[in-house]
Amino acid sequence: MKYLHFIVNPISGKGHNTLEQTELLNLFPSEQYKIAVSYTERKGHAHEIALNAINEGAHCLIACGGDGTVNEVASAIVGTRVLLGIIPMGSGNGLASNLGIQGSLTQILTKLKAMEALEIDCGHVNGHYFFSNTGLGIDAEIIKKYEQGGSRKLLAYISAALKASLSFRYYRTIVRIDNIENEINPLMLFVSNSNEMGYGMSLTPQAKLNDSYLDLVVIPRLSFVQKLLLGLHVLNRSFPKFNKAQSLRMQSLFIHQPERIYTDIQIDGEYHSLKTNKINIEILRAALKVVV
Incomplete structure:
Protein backbone atom coordinates (compact mmCIF):
# COMPACT_ATOMS: atom_id res chain seq x y z
CA MET A 1 0.00 0.00 0.00
CA LYS A 2 1.37 3.40 -1.05
CA TYR A 3 1.31 6.17 1.55
CA LEU A 4 0.79 9.64 0.02
CA HIS A 5 0.82 12.69 2.28
CA PHE A 6 -0.49 16.00 0.92
CA ILE A 7 0.87 19.08 2.69
CA VAL A 8 -1.27 22.13 1.91
CA ASN A 9 -0.39 25.76 2.55
CA PRO A 10 -3.89 27.29 2.81
CA ILE A 11 -2.69 30.89 2.33
CA SER A 12 -0.41 30.39 -0.71
CA GLY A 13 -1.30 32.39 -3.79
CA LYS A 14 -4.89 33.61 -3.62
CA GLY A 15 -5.40 31.83 -0.30
CA HIS A 16 -8.21 29.51 0.90
CA ASN A 17 -6.47 26.44 -0.58
CA THR A 18 -8.08 23.09 0.22
CA LEU A 19 -8.10 19.51 -1.05
CA GLU A 20 -11.33 17.55 -1.10
CA GLN A 21 -11.00 14.05 0.37
CA THR A 22 -13.68 12.73 -2.00
CA GLU A 23 -11.68 13.71 -5.09
CA LEU A 24 -8.53 12.17 -3.64
CA LEU A 25 -10.30 8.92 -2.75
CA ASN A 26 -11.81 8.68 -6.25
CA LEU A 27 -8.32 8.63 -7.75
CA PHE A 28 -6.53 6.88 -4.89
CA PRO A 29 -8.82 4.09 -3.58
CA SER A 30 -8.34 3.23 0.09
CA GLU A 31 -7.59 -0.45 -0.60
CA GLN A 32 -4.46 0.60 -2.55
CA TYR A 33 -3.43 3.89 -0.97
CA LYS A 34 -3.10 5.47 2.42
CA ILE A 35 -3.94 9.16 1.99
CA ALA A 36 -3.27 11.92 4.51
CA VAL A 37 -3.85 15.67 4.17
CA SER A 38 -2.27 18.23 6.49
CA TYR A 39 -2.61 22.02 6.50
CA THR A 40 0.23 24.30 7.49
CA GLU A 41 -0.28 26.91 10.20
CA ARG A 42 2.98 28.88 10.14
CA LYS A 43 6.29 29.29 8.37
CA GLY A 44 8.37 26.13 8.81
CA HIS A 45 5.34 23.96 9.59
CA ALA A 46 5.42 22.19 6.20
CA HIS A 47 8.95 21.02 6.99
CA GLU A 48 7.85 19.64 10.37
CA ILE A 49 4.89 17.80 8.82
CA ALA A 50 7.16 16.38 6.11
CA LEU A 51 9.68 15.02 8.63
CA ASN A 52 6.91 13.34 10.62
CA ALA A 53 5.40 11.81 7.47
CA ILE A 54 8.79 10.42 6.42
CA ASN A 55 9.21 8.84 9.85
CA GLU A 56 5.75 7.27 9.41
CA GLY A 57 6.83 5.65 6.12
CA ALA A 58 5.44 7.99 3.47
CA HIS A 59 6.27 7.05 -0.13
CA CYS A 60 5.46 10.44 -1.61
CA LEU A 61 5.01 13.90 -0.09
CA ILE A 62 2.98 16.33 -2.16
CA ALA A 63 3.67 20.01 -1.55
CA CYS A 64 0.53 22.02 -2.27
CA GLY A 65 1.53 25.68 -2.34
CA GLY A 66 4.19 27.96 -3.79
CA ASP A 67 7.97 27.69 -4.04
CA GLY A 68 8.37 28.35 -0.31
CA THR A 69 6.13 25.40 0.59
CA VAL A 70 7.89 23.22 -1.98
CA ASN A 71 11.23 24.18 -0.44
CA GLU A 72 10.16 23.21 3.08
CA VAL A 73 8.83 19.82 1.99
CA ALA A 74 11.66 19.03 -0.42
CA SER A 75 14.29 20.00 2.16
CA ALA A 76 12.98 17.22 4.41
CA ILE A 77 13.15 14.69 1.55
CA VAL A 78 16.77 15.24 0.40
CA GLY A 79 18.82 12.19 1.30
CA THR A 80 15.82 9.84 1.44
CA ARG A 81 14.03 7.59 -1.07
CA VAL A 82 10.78 9.53 -0.71
CA LEU A 83 9.33 11.14 -3.84
CA LEU A 84 8.27 14.78 -4.06
CA GLY A 85 4.99 15.72 -5.72
CA ILE A 86 3.93 19.30 -6.42
CA ILE A 87 0.50 20.85 -6.78
CA PRO A 88 1.19 24.52 -7.62
CA MET A 89 -1.03 26.79 -5.51
CA GLY A 90 1.34 29.74 -5.03
CA SER A 91 1.80 33.04 -6.80
CA GLY A 92 5.03 32.41 -8.70
CA ASN A 93 5.29 28.59 -8.90
CA GLY A 94 8.68 28.80 -10.60
CA LEU A 95 9.85 25.23 -9.99
CA ALA A 96 6.51 23.67 -10.94
CA SER A 97 6.47 25.67 -14.16
CA ASN A 98 10.00 24.56 -15.04
CA LEU A 99 8.95 20.94 -14.46
CA GLY A 100 5.85 21.34 -16.63
CA ILE A 101 3.48 20.69 -13.74
CA GLN A 102 0.30 22.45 -14.79
CA GLY A 103 -3.35 21.91 -15.64
CA SER A 104 -6.41 21.18 -13.55
CA LEU A 105 -6.19 19.55 -10.14
CA THR A 106 -7.56 16.31 -11.59
CA GLN A 107 -4.94 16.32 -14.36
CA ILE A 108 -2.11 16.91 -11.88
CA LEU A 109 -3.39 14.20 -9.51
CA THR A 110 -3.65 11.74 -12.42
CA LYS A 111 0.00 12.36 -13.29
CA LEU A 112 0.93 11.96 -9.63
CA LYS A 113 -0.75 8.58 -9.61
CA ALA A 114 1.59 7.39 -12.37
CA MET A 115 4.57 8.10 -10.05
CA GLU A 116 6.96 8.85 -12.93
CA ALA A 117 9.88 10.63 -11.29
CA LEU A 118 12.71 12.82 -12.52
CA GLU A 119 15.98 13.17 -10.60
CA ILE A 120 16.98 16.81 -10.19
CA ASP A 121 19.92 18.62 -8.64
CA CYS A 122 19.52 20.98 -5.74
CA GLY A 123 21.57 23.81 -4.28
CA HIS A 124 22.96 24.06 -0.77
CA VAL A 125 23.64 27.38 0.94
CA ASN A 126 24.87 27.57 4.54
CA GLY A 127 22.78 24.65 5.78
Whole structure:
Protein backbone atom coordinates (compact mmCIF):
# COMPACT_ATOMS: atom_id res chain seq x y z
CA MET A 1 0.00 0.00 0.00
CA LYS A 2 1.37 3.40 -1.05
CA TYR A 3 1.31 6.17 1.55
CA LEU A 4 0.79 9.64 0.02
CA HIS A 5 0.82 12.69 2.28
CA PHE A 6 -0.49 16.00 0.92
CA ILE A 7 0.87 19.08 2.69
CA VAL A 8 -1.27 22.13 1.91
CA ASN A 9 -0.39 25.76 2.55
CA PRO A 10 -3.89 27.29 2.81
CA ILE A 11 -2.69 30.89 2.33
CA SER A 12 -0.41 30.39 -0.71
CA GLY A 13 -1.30 32.39 -3.79
CA LYS A 14 -4.89 33.61 -3.62
CA GLY A 15 -5.40 31.83 -0.30
CA HIS A 16 -8.21 29.51 0.90
CA ASN A 17 -6.47 26.44 -0.58
CA THR A 18 -8.08 23.09 0.22
CA LEU A 19 -8.10 19.51 -1.05
CA GLU A 20 -11.33 17.55 -1.10
CA GLN A 21 -11.00 14.05 0.37
CA THR A 22 -13.68 12.73 -2.00
CA GLU A 23 -11.68 13.71 -5.09
CA LEU A 24 -8.53 12.17 -3.64
CA LEU A 25 -10.30 8.92 -2.75
CA ASN A 26 -11.81 8.68 -6.25
CA LEU A 27 -8.32 8.63 -7.75
CA PHE A 28 -6.53 6.88 -4.89
CA PRO A 29 -8.82 4.09 -3.58
CA SER A 30 -8.34 3.23 0.09
CA GLU A 31 -7.59 -0.45 -0.60
CA GLN A 32 -4.46 0.60 -2.55
CA TYR A 33 -3.43 3.89 -0.97
CA LYS A 34 -3.10 5.47 2.42
CA ILE A 35 -3.94 9.16 1.99
CA ALA A 36 -3.27 11.92 4.51
CA VAL A 37 -3.85 15.67 4.17
CA SER A 38 -2.27 18.23 6.49
CA TYR A 39 -2.61 22.02 6.50
CA THR A 40 0.23 24.30 7.49
CA GLU A 41 -0.28 26.91 10.20
CA ARG A 42 2.98 28.88 10.14
CA LYS A 43 6.29 29.29 8.37
CA GLY A 44 8.37 26.13 8.81
CA HIS A 45 5.34 23.96 9.59
CA ALA A 46 5.42 22.19 6.20
CA HIS A 47 8.95 21.02 6.99
CA GLU A 48 7.85 19.64 10.37
CA ILE A 49 4.89 17.80 8.82
CA ALA A 50 7.16 16.38 6.11
CA LEU A 51 9.68 15.02 8.63
CA ASN A 52 6.91 13.34 10.62
CA ALA A 53 5.40 11.81 7.47
CA ILE A 54 8.79 10.42 6.42
CA ASN A 55 9.21 8.84 9.85
CA GLU A 56 5.75 7.27 9.41
CA GLY A 57 6.83 5.65 6.12
CA ALA A 58 5.44 7.99 3.47
CA HIS A 59 6.27 7.05 -0.13
CA CYS A 60 5.46 10.44 -1.61
CA LEU A 61 5.01 13.90 -0.09
CA ILE A 62 2.98 16.33 -2.16
CA ALA A 63 3.67 20.01 -1.55
CA CYS A 64 0.53 22.02 -2.27
CA GLY A 65 1.53 25.68 -2.34
CA GLY A 66 4.19 27.96 -3.79
CA ASP A 67 7.97 27.69 -4.04
CA GLY A 68 8.37 28.35 -0.31
CA THR A 69 6.13 25.40 0.59
CA VAL A 70 7.89 23.22 -1.98
CA ASN A 71 11.23 24.18 -0.44
CA GLU A 72 10.16 23.21 3.08
CA VAL A 73 8.83 19.82 1.99
CA ALA A 74 11.66 19.03 -0.42
CA SER A 75 14.29 20.00 2.16
CA ALA A 76 12.98 17.22 4.41
CA ILE A 77 13.15 14.69 1.55
CA VAL A 78 16.77 15.24 0.40
CA GLY A 79 18.82 12.19 1.30
CA THR A 80 15.82 9.84 1.44
CA ARG A 81 14.03 7.59 -1.07
CA VAL A 82 10.78 9.53 -0.71
CA LEU A 83 9.33 11.14 -3.84
CA LEU A 84 8.27 14.78 -4.06
CA GLY A 85 4.99 15.72 -5.72
CA ILE A 86 3.93 19.30 -6.42
CA ILE A 87 0.50 20.85 -6.78
CA PRO A 88 1.19 24.52 -7.62
CA MET A 89 -1.03 26.79 -5.51
CA GLY A 90 1.34 29.74 -5.03
CA SER A 91 1.80 33.04 -6.80
CA GLY A 92 5.03 32.41 -8.70
CA ASN A 93 5.29 28.59 -8.90
CA GLY A 94 8.68 28.80 -10.60
CA LEU A 95 9.85 25.23 -9.99
CA ALA A 96 6.51 23.67 -10.94
CA SER A 97 6.47 25.67 -14.16
CA ASN A 98 10.00 24.56 -15.04
CA LEU A 99 8.95 20.94 -14.46
CA GLY A 100 5.85 21.34 -16.63
CA ILE A 101 3.48 20.69 -13.74
CA GLN A 102 0.30 22.45 -14.79
CA GLY A 103 -3.35 21.91 -15.64
CA SER A 104 -6.41 21.18 -13.55
CA LEU A 105 -6.19 19.55 -10.14
CA THR A 106 -7.56 16.31 -11.59
CA GLN A 107 -4.94 16.32 -14.36
CA ILE A 108 -2.11 16.91 -11.88
CA LEU A 109 -3.39 14.20 -9.51
CA THR A 110 -3.65 11.74 -12.42
CA LYS A 111 0.00 12.36 -13.29
CA LEU A 112 0.93 11.96 -9.63
CA LYS A 113 -0.75 8.58 -9.61
CA ALA A 114 1.59 7.39 -12.37
CA MET A 115 4.57 8.10 -10.05
CA GLU A 116 6.96 8.85 -12.93
CA ALA A 117 9.88 10.63 -11.29
CA LEU A 118 12.71 12.82 -12.52
CA GLU A 119 15.98 13.17 -10.60
CA ILE A 120 16.98 16.81 -10.19
CA ASP A 121 19.92 18.62 -8.64
CA CYS A 122 19.52 20.98 -5.74
CA GLY A 123 21.57 23.81 -4.28
CA HIS A 124 22.96 24.06 -0.77
CA VAL A 125 23.64 27.38 0.94
CA ASN A 126 24.87 27.57 4.54
CA GLY A 127 22.78 24.65 5.78
CA HIS A 128 19.72 25.45 3.66
CA TYR A 129 18.61 23.76 0.44
CA PHE A 130 17.25 25.53 -2.61
CA PHE A 131 15.64 23.90 -5.60
CA SER A 132 14.82 26.90 -7.76
CA ASN A 133 17.14 29.80 -6.84
CA THR A 134 18.83 31.89 -4.20
CA GLY A 135 20.07 35.47 -4.29
CA LEU A 136 21.97 38.18 -2.45
CA GLY A 137 21.89 41.92 -2.91
CA ILE A 138 18.84 43.71 -4.25
CA ASP A 139 17.16 40.33 -4.91
CA ALA A 140 17.03 39.64 -1.16
CA GLU A 141 15.99 43.22 -0.43
CA ILE A 142 13.06 42.92 -2.85
CA ILE A 143 11.85 39.70 -1.21
CA LYS A 144 12.20 41.26 2.25
CA LYS A 145 10.01 44.21 1.27
CA TYR A 146 7.65 41.92 -0.67
CA GLU A 147 7.02 39.82 2.47
CA GLN A 148 6.56 42.95 4.59
CA GLY A 149 3.88 44.17 2.19
CA GLY A 150 1.61 41.21 2.93
CA SER A 151 0.28 40.78 -0.61
CA ARG A 152 1.54 37.98 -2.89
CA LYS A 153 0.47 39.53 -6.20
CA LEU A 154 2.76 40.58 -9.07
CA LEU A 155 1.95 44.26 -8.49
CA ALA A 156 3.18 43.92 -4.89
CA TYR A 157 6.42 42.42 -6.20
CA ILE A 158 6.90 45.34 -8.62
CA SER A 159 6.24 47.82 -5.79
CA ALA A 160 8.79 46.04 -3.58
CA ALA A 161 11.35 46.16 -6.40
CA LEU A 162 10.92 49.93 -6.79
CA LYS A 163 11.31 50.49 -3.04
CA ALA A 164 14.38 48.28 -2.91
CA SER A 165 16.02 50.08 -5.83
CA LEU A 166 15.71 53.40 -3.96
CA SER A 167 17.07 52.16 -0.63
CA PHE A 168 19.66 49.63 -1.76
CA ARG A 169 23.18 49.89 -0.33
CA TYR A 170 26.21 48.37 -2.06
CA TYR A 171 28.77 46.29 -0.15
CA ARG A 172 32.29 45.25 -1.05
CA THR A 173 32.07 41.58 -1.93
CA ILE A 174 34.76 38.93 -2.36
CA VAL A 175 33.64 36.01 -4.51
CA ARG A 176 35.36 32.71 -5.28
CA ILE A 177 33.77 30.88 -8.19
CA ASP A 178 35.04 27.33 -8.65
CA ASN A 179 38.29 28.37 -6.87
CA ILE A 180 38.80 31.58 -8.90
CA GLU A 181 38.65 34.63 -6.60
CA ASN A 182 37.64 38.19 -7.45
CA GLU A 183 36.43 41.34 -5.69
CA ILE A 184 33.25 43.04 -6.89
CA ASN A 185 30.63 45.55 -5.76
CA PRO A 186 27.41 43.96 -7.04
CA LEU A 187 23.81 45.02 -7.20
CA MET A 188 22.86 41.34 -7.28
CA LEU A 189 24.33 37.85 -7.09
CA PHE A 190 21.69 35.41 -8.30
CA VAL A 191 22.22 31.63 -8.32
CA SER A 192 19.67 29.42 -10.05
CA ASN A 193 19.03 25.73 -10.54
CA SER A 194 15.83 26.41 -12.50
CA ASN A 195 15.06 28.27 -15.71
CA GLU A 196 12.26 30.24 -14.06
CA MET A 197 11.93 32.24 -10.84
CA GLY A 198 8.16 32.65 -10.83
CA TYR A 199 5.45 34.65 -12.63
CA GLY A 200 6.98 33.40 -15.89
CA MET A 201 10.07 35.57 -15.33
CA SER A 202 13.65 34.36 -15.62
CA LEU A 203 17.24 35.54 -15.23
CA THR A 204 18.58 32.14 -16.28
CA PRO A 205 16.52 30.85 -19.22
CA GLN A 206 19.20 28.30 -20.15
CA ALA A 207 19.40 26.69 -16.69
CA LYS A 208 18.58 23.00 -16.34
CA LEU A 209 17.49 21.14 -13.22
CA ASN A 210 19.67 18.08 -13.85
CA ASP A 211 22.84 19.25 -15.63
CA SER A 212 25.11 19.18 -12.52
CA TYR A 213 25.60 22.95 -12.71
CA LEU A 214 24.17 26.06 -11.10
CA ASP A 215 23.72 29.21 -13.17
CA LEU A 216 25.14 32.42 -11.70
CA VAL A 217 24.12 35.93 -12.69
CA VAL A 218 26.24 38.88 -11.54
CA ILE A 219 24.76 42.35 -11.95
CA PRO A 220 27.17 45.23 -11.19
CA ARG A 221 26.43 48.67 -9.71
CA LEU A 222 23.75 50.39 -11.78
CA SER A 223 22.31 53.88 -12.00
CA PHE A 224 18.65 54.31 -11.11
CA VAL A 225 17.73 54.49 -14.80
CA GLN A 226 19.67 51.30 -15.48
CA LYS A 227 17.83 49.60 -12.60
CA LEU A 228 14.51 50.57 -14.22
CA LEU A 229 15.75 49.18 -17.53
CA LEU A 230 16.73 45.96 -15.77
CA GLY A 231 13.24 45.72 -14.25
CA LEU A 232 11.60 46.20 -17.64
CA HIS A 233 13.73 43.45 -19.19
CA VAL A 234 12.78 41.06 -16.38
CA LEU A 235 9.05 41.87 -16.66
CA ASN A 236 9.17 41.57 -20.47
CA ARG A 237 10.98 38.21 -20.29
CA SER A 238 13.89 39.73 -22.25
CA PHE A 239 16.63 39.62 -19.61
CA PRO A 240 19.26 38.07 -21.98
CA LYS A 241 19.22 41.40 -23.85
CA PHE A 242 20.35 43.28 -20.71
CA ASN A 243 24.05 43.59 -21.51
CA LYS A 244 25.19 44.82 -18.09
CA ALA A 245 24.81 41.36 -16.53
CA GLN A 246 27.37 38.57 -16.54
CA SER A 247 26.15 34.97 -16.65
CA LEU A 248 28.13 31.78 -16.12
CA ARG A 249 27.73 28.19 -14.99
CA MET A 250 29.44 26.92 -11.88
CA GLN A 251 29.38 24.22 -9.22
CA SER A 252 30.55 26.12 -6.13
CA LEU A 253 30.56 29.71 -4.97
CA PHE A 254 32.02 31.38 -1.86
CA ILE A 255 30.90 34.91 -0.96
CA HIS A 256 32.38 37.15 1.73
CA GLN A 257 31.06 40.63 2.55
CA PRO A 258 33.60 41.88 5.14
CA GLU A 259 31.70 45.11 5.88
CA ARG A 260 28.66 43.18 7.08
CA ILE A 261 27.90 41.05 10.14
CA TYR A 262 24.72 39.36 8.89
CA THR A 263 23.75 38.59 5.31
CA ASP A 264 20.31 39.12 3.79
CA ILE A 265 19.46 36.37 1.31
CA GLN A 266 16.41 34.94 -0.43
CA ILE A 267 16.05 31.19 -0.77
CA ASP A 268 13.37 29.97 -3.18
CA GLY A 269 11.52 33.26 -2.80
CA GLU A 270 11.64 33.40 1.01
CA TYR A 271 13.68 35.98 2.96
CA HIS A 272 16.37 34.81 5.38
CA SER A 273 18.88 36.68 7.55
CA LEU A 274 22.00 34.53 7.90
CA LYS A 275 24.07 35.21 11.02
CA THR A 276 27.33 35.37 9.08
CA ASN A 277 29.03 37.40 6.37
CA LYS A 278 30.42 34.31 4.64
CA ILE A 279 28.23 32.31 2.28
CA ASN A 280 29.01 28.92 0.75
CA ILE A 281 26.89 27.72 -2.17
CA GLU A 282 27.30 24.35 -3.89
CA ILE A 283 25.35 21.96 -6.06
CA LEU A 284 24.16 18.55 -4.91
CA ARG A 285 23.75 16.33 -7.95
CA ALA A 286 20.59 14.23 -8.42
CA ALA A 287 19.58 14.92 -4.82
CA LEU A 288 15.80 14.79 -5.26
CA LYS A 289 13.22 12.73 -7.17
CA VAL A 290 10.20 14.73 -8.34
CA VAL A 291 7.02 13.27 -9.81
CA VAL A 292 6.41 15.02 -13.14
